[in-house]
Amino acid sequence: MWKETREREFGNIRPNLFSSRISKSRVSSIRLSNYKEIVSSHRGSVNSLQVDLTEGRYLLAGASDATVAVYDIERATNYDGGGLIAKHKSLFVINKQHEHGHKYAISSAIWYPIDTGLFVTGSYDHHINVWDTNTTQVVMNFKMPGKVYRTAMSSIARSHMLIAAGTEDVQVRLCDIASGAFAHTLSGHRDGVMSLEWSTSSEYVLITGGCDGAIRFWDIRRAGSFRVLDQTRSQFGRRPPLLVRPITSKKSSSTAQSSSAKVRAPQKKLANGNALKPHAVCRVSSQVKTAKQRSHPGMLSSHDRATGHYGVVTGLKVTEDGMYLLSAGSDSRLRLWDIESGCNTLVNFETTRLQSSKAIQMAVSQDSSLAFVPCMTTAKAFDIWSGQTKCTFRGHYENVNCCWYNAINQELYTGGNGRQILVWSPSKSISDEVDEWRKEQATSINQDNWSD
Amino acid sequence: MNKKISELEPSTSRKRPRDRESEPELEDDVENSRSLSLEENFTFSDTLMALRMMRAQFPRIEKVSVEPFVLQSQLYSSIKDRTQVDREIESLRRDKVLRMFKLNTGQDDHAIMFTDDYLNQVERVLRRMEEKKQTDLTVFEWFKMYVIQSKLDISIGHQELCSLLSLGGKVKEENISQLINAGLLIRQLIDENMYWFSIPNIGSVLKGLSQGRKELLSFLSRRKYKEMMMATLEKKRLRLSPLDMRFHLRDLIGSGHLKTVQTPSGLIVRVAKD
Numbered sequence: 113m114w115k116e117t118r119e120r121e122f123g124n125i126r127p128n129l130f131s132s133r134i135s136k137s138r139v140s141s142i143r144l145s146n147y148k149e150i151v152s153s154h155r156g157s158v159n160s161l162q163v164d165l166t167e168g169r170y171l172l173a174g175a176s177d178a179t180v181a182v183y184d185i186e187r188a189t190n191y192d193g194g195g196l197i198a199k200h201k202s203l204f205v206i207n208k209q210h211e212h213g214h215k216y217a218i219s220s221a222i223w224y225p226i227d228t229g230l231f232v233t234g235s236y237d238h239h240i241n242v243w244d245t246n247t248t249q250v251v252m253n254f255k256m257p258g259k260v261y262r263t264a265m266s267s268i269a270r271s272h273m274l275i276a277a278g279t280e281d282v283q284v285r286l287c288d289i290a291s292g293a294f295a296h297t298l299s300g301h302r303d304g305v306m307s308l309e310w311s312t313s314s315e316y317v318l319i320t321g322g323c324d325g326a327i328r329f330w331d332i333r334r335a336g337s338f339r340v341l342d343q344t345r346s347q348f349g350r351r352p353p354l355l356v357r358p359i360t361s362k363k364s365s366s367t368a369q370s371s372s373a374k375v376r377a378p379q380k381k382l383a384n385g386n387a388l389k390p391h392a393v394c395r396v397s398s399q400v401k402t403a404k405q406r407s408h409p410g411m412l413s414s415h416d417r418a419t420g421h422y423g424v425v426t427g428l429k430v431t432e433d434g435m436y437l438l439s440a441g442s443d444s445r446l447r448l449w450d451i452e453s454g455c456n457t458l459v460n461f462e463t464t465r466l467q468s469s470k471a472i473q474m475a476v477s478q479d480s481s482l483a484f485v486p487c488m489t490t491a492k493a494f495d496i497w498s499g500q501t502k503c504t505f506r507g508h509y510e511n512v513n514c515c516w517y518n519a520i521n522q523e524l525y526t527g528g529n530g531r532q533i534l535v536w537s538p539s540k541s542i543s544d545e546v547d548e549w550r551k552e553q554a555t556s557i558n559q560d561n562w563s564d
Numbered sequence: 565m566n567k568k569i570s571e572l573e574p575s576t577s578r579k580r581p582r583d584r585e586s587e588p589e590l591e592d593d594v595e596n597s598r599s600l601s602l603e604e605n606f607t608f609s610d611t612l613m614a615l616r617m618m619r620a621q622f623p624r625i626e627k628v629s630v631e632p633f634v635l636q637s638q639l640y641s642s643i644k645d646r647t648q649v650d651r652e653i654e655s656l657r658r659d660k661v662l663r664m665f666k667l668n669t670g671q672d673d674h675a676i677m678f679t680d681d682y683l684n685q686v687e688r689v690l691r692r693m694e695e696k697k698q699t700d701l702t703v704f705e706w707f708k709m710y711v712i713q714s715k716l717d718i719s720i721g722h723q724e725l726c727s728l729l730s731l732g733g734k735v736k737e738e739n740i741s742q743l744i745n746a747g748l749l750i751r752q753l754i755d756e757n758m759y760w761f762s763i764p765n766i767g768s769v770l771k772g773l774s775q776g777r778k779e780l781l782s783f784l785s786r787r788k789y790k791e792m793m794m795a796t797l798e799k800k801r802l803r804l805s806p807l808d809m810r811f812h813l814r815d816l817i818g819s820g821h822l823k824t825v826q827t828p829s830g831l832i833v834r835v836a837k838d
Contacts, residue, residue: 422671458650
């Protein structure tokens, strides 16, 4: 670290490079924090964690016992262990006794992206509540047809404040806070929707993963999904920045000559899915025109049966640059998709098992180099492009459900079925620890009055 | 012979000169490979080479005649970089060197078979059907000529299947039932319009596969420390599975249920806890 500082002093490296190197070295040394602890006030498994996007200071957690709590992760409420361990208790807790609180488990709790004055919770009692943070009162309530699995709001939205809600029902509903009504519904999935995320590059694009294994992209300004990810369509690693020549048809393997592990040849298989349009019928005895001729162009994609996973899609995460999508499925596979081309990049993440009954929340580091994924009772950090496990975070006694990476101070928060929220932070530098210890020693010497 | 050698990372530091020279002398080595112990035969640097070696080591089963196939998890056990394995399989699949099939023995099981072997298997099934004096085997010819050559995926939709078959002639419902009865196609459970491609005559082998897995895992779990030396383990015979121990060990190590630890006295196989 001092070498970096010296280089920056002399002007050899630019400020961005300096800060990214420091944060990379800090991220690689993340382990269970020995100076920070969050005192969980939940009596049920923690299902959802989010740090607010404006200040990065308040952690919102939703749990299975219908409690929602907010923790201040920068200022500790009290110190323990001789001043060495900072304990963070919750600023407030909302539980079942609240007159408008949820009655069943809360599956997702998110902050309003613009400021921390509002937060939105979705619960298995079929309701989505919008709460005012300062008064802890419900300001708006939406009733859904089924258990709410996930809610999401776009962090880059300038023209809408829609809450996208994925429920047991096959339709994704968009709820509008401004008007208090449902804006519209998106249909196309054939089973419930367990995970959904807004795109980080466009405020109108929503990505949903369903219990049928399909991952669909929706533009909310029109009907139907405009893309369905198919796991059989794949490309090798990153697409090249510029196309050398236009892709015409399936090319023969030019990767044979390439000796690099990460192949960058512009190989794209023409989507066979596109040729599968229902109008190419050769049905045996049918003489009836199919319904395709009549259906709305936006509804074409509902005939597309491609799946992204061989099971339920339990988690989705879009990288911050908006170019790649990480998806986790109950087939215990993690897949990395290139959003622009819609292809599977065939990166193999070494996961043995992922929990399949509940949704998981994943996190990606800011420079999109590490993915933090809850795998059963541990959380693992994978290198996104090679798929290798960089680090395994063991500390929970039961399954981990959610994790959130705070890029400001390179900390990772994980919540699990064991009702705990653990903090994983880069190790404190030795000089800091020695200073604190010395401070503690100094005070104890003063108290130890041997003689006057 | 395969010229594609990935030089970037040798699989482990235990890469032996035998692996390197086995490239040109693959045929001789193929016969020798049956006698090599599993410990020596464990690391490969190249997917195609690993596939060929494993295909050569496929156990001979008495009652059922199945062409050799390799499970995807077995490849993961031998080659360190899984992403590279996935990508090489994908490029080989696009070159029609091999075909992938999804198996029903578990969550994400895939079998890889060389295209020639698959065609041989289909031939064998056809010949047996001819012996039984089954009528009208033309649909199989169409299947071989049109569908297998052009559709390289794991599954196929009903519409596309009909359109490809009708390049040969008029398609009737019975033809599709014939294909399913022969074991070349399987209906998908989640979607009645989609079919998985499948290897005919493989049912008993798959049953042996899942039972053998369970037996091996339970055997190791019952031991006091849930581990055993690989040298002693591979001499055991599994009661419930016609496939040999090496096959199952590779499969379970690749899928992460077992892990190997290097010790001064050799490799130890241990049940992996999460």
